[in-house]
Amino acid sequence: MPHGLPRKIRIAFIVQMVMASLAILVAFYVVATLYKYSFIQATLQDEAAHYWQLYQASPAQPPPNNFALRGYLVEAGYSNLSLPANLRPLTPGFHELASDGQLVWVDRQEAGTLYLVYLRDQATRVAVWFAVLPAMLALFAIYGATWLTYKASKRMVSPVAWLARQVSRWDPRHPDIAALAPERLPADMEGEARQLARALHSLGGRVEAQLERERNFTRDASHELRTPLTVIRVASDMALDEADVPQRVVRSLQRIQRSGRDMEAVIDAFLILARDSDIEPQSEWFQVCEVVQEEADSARALLGDKPVTLEVDCVARPQLYAPPRVLHVVVGNLLRNACSYTDRGTVTVTIEADSVVVSDTGIGMAPDALARAFEPFYRAAPERPLGTGLGLSIVLRLCERFGWTISLDSTLDTGTVARIRFAPPTGGALPTAPATGTTAA
Numbered sequence: 001m002p003h004g005l006p007r008k009i010r011i012a013f014i015v016q017m018v019m020a021s022l023a024i025l026v027a028f029y030v031v032a033t034l035y036k037y038s039f040i041q042a043t044l045q046d047e048a049a050h051y052w053q054l055y056q057a058s059p060a061q062p063p064p065n066n067f068a069l070r071g072y073l074v075e076a077g078y079s080n081l082s083l084p085a086n087l088r089p090l091t092p093g094f095h096e097l098a099s100d101g102q103l104v105w106v107d108r109q110e111a112g113t114l115y116l117v118y119l120r121d122q123a124t125r126v127a128v129w130f131a132v133l134p135a136m137l138a139l140f141a142i143y144g145a146t147w148l149t150y151k152a153s154k155r156m157v158s159p160v161a162w163l164a165r166q167v168s169r170w171d172p173r174h175p176d177i178a179a180l181a182p183e184r185l186p187a188d189m190e191g192e193a194r195q196l197a198r199a200l201h202s203l204g205g206r207v208e209a210q211l212e213r214e215r216n217f218t219r220d221a222s223h224e225l226r227t228p229l230t231v232i233r234v235a236s237d238m239a240l241d242e243a244d245v246p247q248r249v250v251r252s253l254q255r256i257q258r259s260g261r262d263m264e265a266v267i268d269a270f271l272i273l274a275r276d277s278d279i280e281p282q283s284e285w286f287q288v289c290e291v292v293q294e295e296a297d298s299a300r301a302l303l304g305d306k307p308v309t310l311e312v313d314c315v316a317r318p319q320l321y322a323p324p325r326v327l328h329v330v331v332g333n334l335l336r337n338a339c340s341y342t343d344r345g346t347v348t349v350t351i352e353a354d355s356v357v358v359s360d361t362g363i364g365m366a367p368d369a370l371a372r373a374f375e376p377f378y379r380a381a382p383e384r385p386l387g388t389g390l391g392l393s394i395v396l397r398l399c400e401r402f403g404w405t406i407s408l409d410s411t412l413d414t415g416t417v418a419r420i421r422f423a424p425p426t427g428g429a430l431p432t433a434p435a436t437g438t439t440a441a
Contacts, residue, residue: 009157013150020142041094044069044105044116052109059111068119075112087115159193162186167200177204218270225267233260258298262332265325272326273397286324289314289351292331296349299335307344310335316353320422326398330406333391334358334418341380341416359417365410373408 063071180201338360345361403423410416
């Protein structure tokens with residue numbers, strides 16, 4: 001694929017040559033026309049005036065007859081039958097004969113009528129020498145100058161084009177900055193181009209180091225977070241196995257376990273987002289309804305005593321091939337948002353053959369807030385204490401990572417509808433099982 005700058009320069013020079021050629025051709029066409037209708041006409045008029053002067057001195061003076069002109073004289077009172085047939089009907093003045101392209105000047109005086117014919121071959125020869133040949137020489141001169149200028153310009157921009165080719169081959173995740181090392185630059189790269197190469201080499205090094213630091217931080221932080229989560233999960237399991245545990249404590253321990261599982265799912269999601277896109281995460285077939293039911297059970301604890309009902313409607317039972325924890329994070333974030341911003345009414349999750357729809361009767365969002373809903377740290381209702389504004393941003397990134405689409409439709413003081421549409425696997429639609437009924441809190 002040609003790079004932009006050399007291609008634009010080449011097109012500019014081609015356009016310049018074409019425009020110059022057209023301008024020269026038009027100019028010499030005008031010159032040839034003026035030569036034909038002005039210079040030759042003036043020459044014939046002068047030749048006629050000179051002849052009549054000679055005729056007055058000596059009536060026996062013959063009309064002009066040389067390599068360029070043919071003259072015919074019809075004296076007053078005589079017939080014009082001695083003229084060539086194509087000259088007989090001509091009236092006084094300048095004429096161009098369409099049959100053979102000859103130029104004729106007819107001059108009538110008291111002594112008779114003079115016909116001066118400028119021969120076609122001579123007119124053509126003069127036109128070639130005075131119009132065509134200079135035009136060709138001018139065109140060749142313009143083409144030569146344009147070619148030399150183009151070659152010089154190409155040499156000037158070739159270092160920039162080389163840099164563009166090198167940078168275009170960079171993998172954003174692993175930029176190959178070695179090609180821009182000072183010792184590997186072409187010998188003809190000097191001045192600003194060499195400074196640009198050094199700047200790009202430095203920038204590539206900083207980007208590569210930053211990416212490596214982010215990968216290391218994500219990997220190390222995830223590993224370190226798993227250790228206390230494992231301790232929390234084991235300790236809560238042991239506490240639940242104790243005899244005579246009060247029901248209130250059991251509920252608290254179960255909430256601790258659900259929060260631990262949610263945290264593990266978030267860690268897995270962050271690790272997936274931190275991996276290169278060409279590294280496929282561990283995936284498996286799972287029931288979408290089962291994941292939604294688990295997240296709905298966890299989200300009901302957020303409702304507390306609010307007059308809100310959370311319903312799950314499995315219209316279909318699709319299976320999905322992906323990491324199950326990813327769908328846990330996506331659905332969990334949507335449900336937590338719906339429960340947090342709904343003060344009365346219902347939160348409904350509908351599982352369809354190719355999508356999951358979360359709708360609520362909460363506070364909704366204005367159009368300007370809806371347009372920014374997926375921005376990191378943006379909150380439509382900052383006066384509410386829950387949330388950091390990262391949930392929908394994480395949902396969007398996870399959906400994009402697995403080829404799903406997330407859309408929001410919201411009306412202020414009416415509610416919000418979020419739809420996750422899954423991309424079907426290669427070869428057909430998502431597999432489904434028979435539908436079941438609705439469960440409600």
